[in-house]
Amino acid sequence: MFCKNCGKELIGTPDICMNCGAVLNPGITQGLLVTTETRTSGFAVTSLVLGLVSLFIPFLGILSIIFGVVSMNQIKKSPNIQGKGMAIAGLVLGIITISWWIIYFVFLASLFLSL
Numbered sequence: 183m184f185c186k187n188c189g190k191e192l193i194g195t196p197d198i199c200m201n202c203g204a205v206l207n208p209g210i211t212q213g214l215l216v217t218t219e220t221r222t223s224g225f226a227v228t229s230l231v232l233g234l235v236s237l238f239i240p241f242l243g244i245l246s247i248i249f250g251v252v253s254m255n256q257i258k259k260s261p262n263i264q265g266k267g268m269a270i271a272g273l274v275l276g277i278i279t280i281s282w283w284i285i286y287f288v289f290l291a292s293l294f295l296s297l
Contacts (some may be wrong), residue, residue: 225249227265232249246275254266
């Protein structure tokens with residue numbers, strides 16, 4: 183049996199998905215307080231940090247974009263994972279810094295070739 187909300191395989195026949203907190207058997211949960219823990223995606227934090235560091239180290243912008251995309255997918259699949267803003271910021275920083283470094287290296291190459 184799989185959770186209809188997150189797709190995680192369920193062991194036995196639980197009433198609540200332990201992965202996302204979705205109620206699987208609505209008749210049994212009357213009067214039951216359901217709380218789920220939210221956490222920040224580690225990939226989103228990594229994306230943001232790599233995006234900032236990529237201002238100084240060019241190839242880290244690519245990793246920032248990869249981690250940002252992975253975290254956006256992770257956040258979309260599970261409602262109890264946060265960090266969408268950090269993931270977007272990491273993506274934007276990665277794209278901007280890669281563009282900036284490409285322009286910078288093209289400029290240096292044109293200077294070198296003009297000598």
